[in-house]
Amino acid sequence: MYHRIVAGKVRKTFAEISAGNWEAMVAGMAPEFTYRFYGDHALAGERHTQEALRRWWQRCFRLLPQTTFEVQDVLVAGWPWHTKVATAVTVDVGLVDGTRYQNVVHQFVTMRWGRITEVRTLEDTAVLERALSRLAAAGIEEAHAAPITDEVPAAV
Template sequence: MGLYHRIVARQVRNAFAQISAGNWEAMVAGMAPSFTYRFYGDHALGGERRTHEALRSWWERCFRLLPNTRFEVRDVLVNGWPWNTRVATAVTVHVGVVDGSTYENVVHQFLRIRWGKITEVRTLEDTAVLEKTLDRLAAAGYAEAHAAQITG
C-alpha cells in the first residue's frame, strides 16, 4: 500500500474514532458539497441523504437512540488516487442503547472520496439485528425508533 493509501486509511480510522467519541460533526464536515449517504434497510435509520442538514438530523437521531456507540475498525481497504479514491471498511459496532441494553453488529461501508471530500457513503449493517433493536425500543415507548426515514 502506498503512502497516499496509508494516509487515507488513517483518516478513515480517525473518523470512526471521532464518531465513537460523539463527534459525528467531523464526519458531516468531511462530506463534499454534493454527496449521497445511504444506509440500507427499511427502518428509522435507513434511507438516503444528500444534504448536510439531513445528515446532521440523521446523526442526531442515531445518537438519541444509540447514544453510546463505539466503532471497532477491523479492515480499511483503499484503492485509487485523490481524484477517485474508493474505501471499503469492515467495522464492529458496540452500542449502549437508550433503554440501557447493549447492541452489537457488523457494519460494512463503501466510500468514494474525491480530492479529500466524501462524495458517496453506502452502509450495510445486519438489518435483522438492527430492526429487532429498533422494534424493542419502539415497544418500550421510544417512538423515534419507528419514525419515518430522514431523507433529503
C-alpha cells in the same frame, strides 16, 4: 503512502464519532454527495445535504447514545481524484432495556480530492430492526419513525 493516509483518516473519523463528534464525518463530505443506509427502518434512507445528514446523526445518537465504533478493516484503492474505501466496523452500544446492540457495519465510500462523494452503508438489518423494536417497546417512538431524507420534516 496515500492509501495509508486515507486509512488513517478513516480510523480517526470513526474514533471521533465514537467520542460523540459525528460532525467530523459531516465535515468530510463534498458539496454534492449521496449518503445511503440500506434497509427499511428509522436509520435507513438516502441523504444529499449536510442538514439532512446532521438530522440523521442526531437521531442515531438519540436512539443509540454512546455507540462505539471499532474499525476492523479499511481497504483503500485509487488516487486522490477517485478513491474507493471499504470498511468493516464493529458497532456496540447498551440499550435502554438493558440489552446490547452489536453489529458489523460495512461501508463503501467514494472520495474525490479528500472529500466524500458517496457512502453506502450495509449491516445486518434484521439485527438492527430487532434493536429498534426493543427501543420502540421501551417507549422510544422515534425508533420506528420514517427514515430521514433531504425533505424538510412537516411542522408539528
